[in-house]
Amino acid sequence: MPKKKMRQLLEELESDTVDELDDDLLAVYRALRKTGVEILLSESERVVRSIDASEPPKFVSAILLSDVPSIIAKPKDPDQVRRCVQLCRRHGVPLVVRGAASSAFGAVLPPDGGLVLDIGELAGILSIDRERLLVNVLSGTRWADLSLELKKSGLALKSSPSSLFSTIGGWFSTGGIGINSFSFGEISRHVRQINVVFPNGKAASLSPKDPRFKLFMGTEGQLGVVTELILSVRLAPKYTRALLLQTSTDAHAFRLIVSVLRSGMPLAHMLYFDENRCKEINRLTPIPGKPLHEAPAVLLQIEGDSLEALEPRLPADVSWSAAPEFMANLLWNERYFPMRGRRHGPGMLGAELIVPLSSMPRYLARIRKLGRMFGVNVTSDAHILSDGEALVLSFFNTDQRRQIMYSIHAALSMLITRVGIEFKGRPYAIGVWNQPFSSFVISRERMDELRRRKQELDPDDLFNPGKFLSTSSKLSTTFGIFLKERIPLFALGSLLAAAEFIGRLSRSILSVGRREEPSPLDLSLLACARCGACVSVCPAYIVTGRELVTGRGKLLIARRIMNGEMPSEAEAREIFLCMKCRACEEVCQTRLPLLSAYEELEEILEAEFGRPKELIEGFVAEVEASPEYERLMYDGVISPDAGIKEGESDAV
Ligand SMILES: Cc1cc2nc3c(=O)[nH]c(=O)nc-3n(C[C@H](O)[C@H](O)[C@H](O)COP(=O)(O)OP(=O)(O)OC[C@H]3O[C@@H](n4cnc5c(N)ncnc54)[C@H](O)[C@@H]3O)c2cc1C
Numbered sequence: 001m002p003k004k005k006m007r008q009l010l011e012e013l014e015s016d017t018v019d020e021l022d023d024d025l026l027a028v029y030r031a032l033r034k035t036g037v038e039i040l041l042s043e044s045e046r047v048v049r050s051i052d053a054s055e056p057p058k059f060v061s062a063i064l065l066s067d068v069p070s071i072i073a074k075p076k077d078p079d080q081v082r083r084c085v086q087l088c089r090r091h092g093v094p095l096v097v098r099g100a101a102s103s104a105f106g107a108v109l110p111p112d113g114g115l116v117l118d119i120g121e122l123a124g125i126l127s128i129d130r131e132r133l134l135v136n137v138l139s140g141t142r143w144a145d146l147s148l149e150l151k152k153s154g155l156a157l158k159s160s161p162s163s164l165f166s167t168i169g170g171w172f173s174t175g176g177i178g179i180n181s182f183s184f185g186e187i188s189r190h191v192r193q194i195n196v197v198f199p200n201g202k203a204a205s206l207s208p209k210d211p212r213f214k215l216f217m218g219t220e221g222q223l224g225v226v227t228e229l230i231l232s233v234r235l236a237p238k239y240t241r242a243l244l245l246q247t248s249t250d251a252h253a254f255r256l257i258v259s260v261l262r263s264g265m266p267l268a269h270m271l272y273f274d275e276n277r278c279k280e281i282n283r284l285t286p287i288p289g290k291p292l293h294e295a296p297a298v299l300l301q302i303e304g305d306s307l308e309a310l311e312p313r314l315p316a317d318v319s320w321s322a323a324p325e326f327m328a329n330l331l332w333n334e335r336y337f338p339m340r341g342r343r344h345g346p347g348m349l350g351a352e353l354i355v356p357l358s359s360m361p362r363y364l365a366r367i368r369k370l371g372r373m374f375g376v377n378v379t380s381d382a383h384i385l386s387d388g389e390a391l392v393l394s395f396f397n398t399d400q401r402r403q404i405m406y407s408i409h410a411a412l413s414m415l416i417t418r419v420g421i422e423f424k425g426r427p428y429a430i431g432v433w434n435q436p437f438s439s440f441v442i443s444r445e446r447m448d449e450l451r452r453r454k455q456e457l458d459p460d461d462l463f464n465p466g467k468f469l470s471t472s473s474k475l476s477t478t479f480g481i482f483l484k485e486r487i488p489l490f491a492l493g494s495l496l497a498a499a500e501f502i503g504r505l506s507r508s509i510l511s512v513g514r515r516e517e518p519s520p521l522d523l524s525l526l527a528c529a530r531c532g533a534c535v536s537v538c539p540a541y542i543v544t545g546r547e548l549v550t551g552r553g554k555l556l557i558a559r560r561i562m563n564g565e566m567p568s569e570a571e572a573r574e575i576f577l578c579m580k581c582r583a584c585e586e587v588c589q590t591r592l593p594l595l596s597a598y599e600e601l602e603e604i605l606e607a608e609f610g611r612p613k614e615l616i617e618g619f620v621a622e623v624e625a626s627p628e629y630e631r632l633m634y635d636g637v638i639s640p641d642a643g644i645k646e647g648e649s650d651a652v
């Protein structure tokens with residue numbers, strides 16, 4: 001008899017959870033199983049899918065976000081997506097679409113007792129048309145995978161998020177601004193077609209000319225599922241060069257930026273780093289000393305077809321000094337790791353706003369001052385989007401173990417957003433957390449139109465309920481009412497006035513009771529940014545389809561164990577399914593000591609349940625024989641030397 005495949009085996013191990021489903025969910029479950037849609041039911045898988053990259057204070061989570069879905073559906077093709085949506089509609093089951101869950105504003109948080117439509121495996125590049133420079137992808141395809149494939153044909157993405165591990169559909173459904181947005185604009189400008197499933201279960205192909213196309217731009221999965229996209233790509237540039245110019249003040253840095261913009265330089269992208277961010281980069285860079293001058297910095301990424309084109313005429317009307325070329329390259333590579341500083345928190349909070357360039361120096365000075373009042377260093381960097389605006393990412397370290405201080409710091413995040421609005425800025429995304437500011441993100445006419453279409457297409461409010469188009473907003477509880485539109489603006493205005501006092505309080509709380517050096521597991525479960533970068537490169541995930549086996553999944557379960565919630569024996573077994581290949585450590589946003597953390601976690605579980613030797617042996621054999629593992633090795637994601645060694649397999 002052929003050996004059972006890992007997915008089938010794990011599915012059987014968790015099948016007794018079916019009894020806990022109510023009649024409607026059971027009907028959806030049975031019908032989906034019949035049509036071959038993969039379903040996950042284990043509690044750990046559901047808990048792992050009840051979070052995104054945000055980490056609100058505990059009291060807020062308890063009131064607003066304690067929801068855990070009942071079923072995870074993992075469609076592999078658009079037809080299966082349609083089937084899932086139709087069945088949810090027929091049985092009144094609420095659902096949320098989930099990509100890589102790397103967004104941090106609560107947009108992907110699931111409805112209680114509902115279904116998570118996990119499109120992480122609705123992935124694949126369907127075609128690359130080198131002549132017409134078009135590529136057709138399934139929406140769960142990760143940016144990193146597409147970029148690698150394009151490189152092989154001499155092509156390149158026009159733009160991408162810093163989170164290269166996120167899905168193409170996810171970025172389209174949120175803001176779509178990131179690397180190279182300076183030269184290519186938002187992602188919607190280079191999408192030529194989307195295939196979608198509406199909340200009524202009907203499918204359609206929409207070009208940008210179709211008025212329904214806009215219903216899917218930045219609406220965070222509330223008006224349907226994007227299943228496929230045709231993107232326009234470009235020939236890879238022949239030559240590129242990074243230049244790093246530093247100035248003495250922010251005012252000079254932004255005058256320099258304006259001057260560069262006027263010069264007509266062949267810029268692909270331009271980034272700004274404030275002084276605090278430069279200090280942080282020095283602290284995190286494995287080069288002794290302080291290789292980066294701790295002053296405002298402007299990074300220019302230039303592209304051209306000849307070396308001469310890369311010799312720009314730099315502005316002479318503002319004083320600046322050029323940093324060494326290796327530093328410029330280092331910062332350009334840093335673009336994929338905006339959260340590296342988190343491990344010194346071990347928590348991190350912040351705000352993302354689009355701010356007019358003309359307000360930038362005053363905005364930055366104000367939020368840094370606000371941070372100092374609260375005893376934290378606010379570090380900022382910004383993507384320059386045009387000669388008018390920049391997308392500013394501001395972060396500060398905090399410690400979520402001290403919940404009073406953490407709650408005050410969460411309020412500081414909102415205060416930073418409030419300050420940005422005073423300077424004519426607007427939050428970048430809405431999700432749940434920025435609902436009080438939604439009128440600054442989406443104009444009243446567009447919001448009215450979206451709400452009207454939501455009513456028409458999804459009258460039972462099943463699609464991504466609790467979000468900004470929903471009739472039952474997550475913010476409709478007692479606490480939520482406090483956060484509703486006008487009240488928070490007033491409340492935050494008053495809070496801003498009282499910031500000095502609150503800041504003093506926060507500083508005194510911050511200064512007491514420093515903890516000792518944490519173990520690798522303690523550090524990792526606290527400092528994990530929940531970004532999901534480790535998921536897409538994990539061979540164990542690729543073979544099992546379970547998030548529990550990935551870095552993010554294991555650390556979430558470790559947290560629950562620390563809070564006294566042991567997983568079931570069946571779930572505990574899955575945690576041992578790991579190739580020890582280190583691919584997760586290589587891509588980790590926070591550079592966590594993940595392998596040592598896993599060892600600690602396995603010791604805890606082994607003491608409780610023993611080690612599932614047979615399961616591990618079958619798993620290792622299946623992974624090593626899988627074409628995906630070979631591909632990961634071929635692409636250099638996994639080193640041929642990594643992984644469980646012969647000598648170690650006895651221990652297995
Ligand atoms: C380290 C880091 C760097 C980041 N850099 C950037 C950046 O440069 N620019 C930027 O914009 N963001 C950035 N983000 C935020 C986030 O990564 C992006 O918003 C991301 O592209 C979202 O994709 P996702 O697959 O993670 O979507 P998810 O977080 O899973 O989902 C986001 C929203 O889209 C909806 N959705 C997802 N897929 C679909 C679909 N197929 N159809 C319909 N709705 C869908 C979900 O319901 C949810 O509302 C960053 C995050 C991290 C952790």
Ligand code: SF4
Nearest residue numbers: 538578579581582584
């Ligand atoms: S070591 Fe490899 S198999 Fe294990 S969690 Fe990390 S990426 Fe996955």
Ligand code: SF4
Nearest residue numbers: 528529531532534588
């Ligand atoms: S382990 Fe690292 S890569 Fe994985 S979610 Fe946490 S911070 Fe991100």
